[in-house]
Amino acid sequence: MGAPAPTVVLPSLLGVTVRRAMIVGRISVLVGGGMVAIYSAGFGFGGALFLSIGAVVLPIFAVSGGLGGAMVFTNDRMKGVLEYLVAYGVSPRRILMNAILASLAQATVVLLIGVAAGTTTYLISGNTLTWRFPEVMLLYTFPMSYLTVSLMTTVGVFWTSLSSPRTGMNSPLGVLPLLGVAPTAAVLVLALTFSAYAQQIALAAELVLAVVLVNLLLRTNRLMPTDRMLSSA
Amino acid sequence: MNGEPLGGTPVRDAGTAATLVCRSLDSGYHKTPVLHDISFTVDRPSIYVVLGPNGAGKTTLFRTIAGILRPTSGQVLIDGVPIDQQTSRDRLHYLSHVDGMPDGLTVRESLDFYARVERASSADVDRVLDQLQIREFSKTFISQLSAGQRKRVSIARIFLREREIYLLDEPTANLDPKVAREIRTIILELAKDRIVLYSSHNLFEAREIGRYVITLKGGALTLFDRMENVRSAHFVVGVRTLEPTSALAGWERSGDYYLHEFSGPEEVPALIRDLEARGVKIREVREMENPLEELFT
Numbered sequence: 001m002g003a004p005a006p007t008v009v010l011p012s013l014l015g016v017t018v019r020r021a022m023i024v025g026r027i028s029v030l031v032g033g034g035m036v037a038i039y040s041a042g043f044g045f046g047g048a049l050f051l052s053i054g055a056v057v058l059p060i061f062a063v064s065g066g067l068g069g070a071m072v073f074t075n076d077r078m079k080g081v082l083e084y085l086v087a088y089g090v091s092p093r094r095i096l097m098n099a100i101l102a103s104l105a106q107a108t109v110v111l112l113i114g115v116a117a118g119t120t121t122y123l124i125s126g127n128t129l130t131w132r133f134p135e136v137m138l139l140y141t142f143p144m145s146y147l148t149v150s151l152m153t154t155v156g157v158f159w160t161s162l163s164s165p166r167t168g169m170n171s172p173l174g175v176l177p178l179l180g181v182a183p184t185a186a187v188l189v190l191a192l193t194f195s196a197y198a199q200q201i202a203l204a205a206e207l208v209l210a211v212v213l214v215n216l217l218l219r220t221n222r223l224m225p226t227d228r229m230l231s232s233a
Numbered sequence: 234m235n236g237e238p239l240g241g242t243p244v245r246d247a248g249t250a251a252t253l254v255c256r257s258l259d260s261g262y263h264k265t266p267v268l269h270d271i272s273f274t275v276d277r278p279s280i281y282v283v284l285g286p287n288g289a290g291k292t293t294l295f296r297t298i299a300g301i302l303r304p305t306s307g308q309v310l311i312d313g314v315p316i317d318q319q320t321s322r323d324r325l326h327y328l329s330h331v332d333g334m335p336d337g338l339t340v341r342e343s344l345d346f347y348a349r350v351e352r353a354s355s356a357d358v359d360r361v362l363d364q365l366q367i368r369e370f371s372k373t374f375i376s377q378l379s380a381g382q383r384k385r386v387s388i389a390r391i392f393l394r395e396r397e398i399y400l401l402d403e404p405t406a407n408l409d410p411k412v413a414r415e416i417r418t419i420i421l422e423l424a425k426d427r428i429v430l431y432s433s434h435n436l437f438e439a440r441e442i443g444r445y446v447i448t449l450k451g452g453a454l455t456l457f458d459r460m461e462n463v464r465s466a467h468f469v470v471g472v473r474t475l476e477p478t479s480a481l482a483g484w485e486r487s488g489d490y491y492l493h494e495f496s497g498p499e500e501v502p503a504l505i506r507d508l509e510a511r512g513v514k515i516r517e518v519r520e521m522e523n524p525l526e527e528l529f530t
Contacts, residue, residue: 010319011349023337072336080331084390087299087327088350089319227262227302231331 010089014098017072021102024075025068029106032065036114044121055136056188056202058114062145063152063180065110067173069103070156074173077160080231092224096157096217103153107145115141140202144184147209152180154216158223183209251311251324251397251428252276253298258307260297261452266305267293268452275398280424282443282460283432289449291432292330295400298430299327311398323396330402330432332387334375340386341371344393353393364419365389380407388416399429405438417442436523468495469521470504475514492521 022029039061043054076082085095159172187205191198253275261267267290275281283291296302298309300316309316311324334343344358362368365385370378384407391399401420405413420429421442433439446463448456471490484491493504501518508515
């Protein structure tokens with residue numbers, strides 16, 4: 001065998017994956033961004049409501065806008081792109097991480113639209129910003145959005161890998177938004193029911209999602225075997 | 234079976250002295266075994282045509298050699314280094330029978346995408362756009378190309394960077410004859426100093442470009458030999474004449490051809506001399522059956 005092989009650093013494909021997610025998932029971003037703008041602007045006029053229920057619901061729009069990563073993965077599998085990437089040495093883990101980060105980039109766009117629209121109408125309505133605003137955003141809205149989008153993309157990628165290549169409503173891509181919305185909906189219901197513990201409920205939900213996500217990511221090699229990343233053609 | 238005792242002096246180029254070894258290879262998908270105990274060694278630049286009926290395991294063999302499928306047992310080695318090492322992967326190009334073109338990108342952007350994966354430069358992209366004559370499509374989205382144009386772009390990718398071993402899975406499928414011929418010319422040029430494993434369902438193409446033939450059946454290697462050693466049990470020659478002749482009355486006919494069966498091609502010159510002596514004006518003499526067909530039965 002001779003001397004050990006020199007380390008070869010493969011290029012990151014993150015930039016191009018984000019760009020492709022924006023192209024392939026542009027409808028998702030447009031719909032998510034449009035909806036969140038209307039929703040947030042409406043809640044902004046409601047004053048304090050924007051910082052309570054409004055901020056809690058924002059992750060739902062992040063989910064609807066953050067489907068690009070999973071879409072790119074599904075497309076690439078069906079078109080045979082993944083086959084080439086694996087042949088060139090790109091690992092399934094890197095492919096997954098790129099898909100997650102691309103989805104997070106889309107989700108960020110949607111969230112920023114929502115925050116901008118809500119804050120604008122909030123201020124126009126004569127309200128003043130307090131420390132409560134960044135607190136809610138940093139402790140709940142953004143982390144919950146990123147966790148649900150990451151989890152949704154991870155499940156979508158694993159599910160796509162383990163099932164036959166297909167698109168449509170009964171495909172992983174068709175079901176993913178429901179999966180992404182479920183945690184936020186659960187937190188909303190629990191927080192409204194036990195309003196005194198709303199903050200604890202939100203943080204506990206984030207912790208649970210983080211644990212599930214990390215556990216799934218640790219099983220990447222088993223849930224994304226390279227022989228399941230081939231096109232069926 | 235082993236591909237080593239092929240005879241002749243190995244043709245080696247200083248820059249392309251790769252040796253590809255498949256050793257006792259078992260491979261397949263998930264829990265479905267496809268390849269069984271495949272062993273061969275390829276160590277000289279040439280075109281090795283991989284043939285076999287549908288389901289024989291050609292694509293699985295290519296995917297396993299390319300390191301996409303992990304063998305359940307056995308090894309793929311390039312100069313002794315396993316294919317799962319990046320240094321081995323970097324010595325090999327794989328062209329799938331699917332195009333593998335990313336959605337949402339133009340031709341130029343798709344090639345830029347692969348150039349990035351391959352650590353090739355923008356100048357390399359420009360070069361292959363001209364080499365494969367696809368510059369006119371460079372701003373066209375992949376989804377707007379015809380199947381043949383997409384294939385051409387897909388093939389362009391393997392010229393972004395030079396490698397020592399090329400695995401080409403049906404590279405001329407779905408191409409019109411003119412483009413297929415151009416692609417074959419490029420591949421023939423490539424094979425002067427590179428190892429090319431080439432699968433095809435077109436037996437005439439296989440015979441035209443292949444110097445060696447590898448056949449698979451039921452996931453097992455059934456033949457690895459020089460193309461000229463592959464002979465039919467029946468060697469049928471067709472003779473087409475310039476004008477009707479009674480000298481060939483009684484010969485079986487197929488279209489314009491008068492058919493005659495021999496035990497081997499070495500008898501053909503004598504036939505031609507005999508026919509000319511009998512005043513037959515010969516327009517064409519050709520072998521009517523492709524001996525590779527028998528490898529499929």
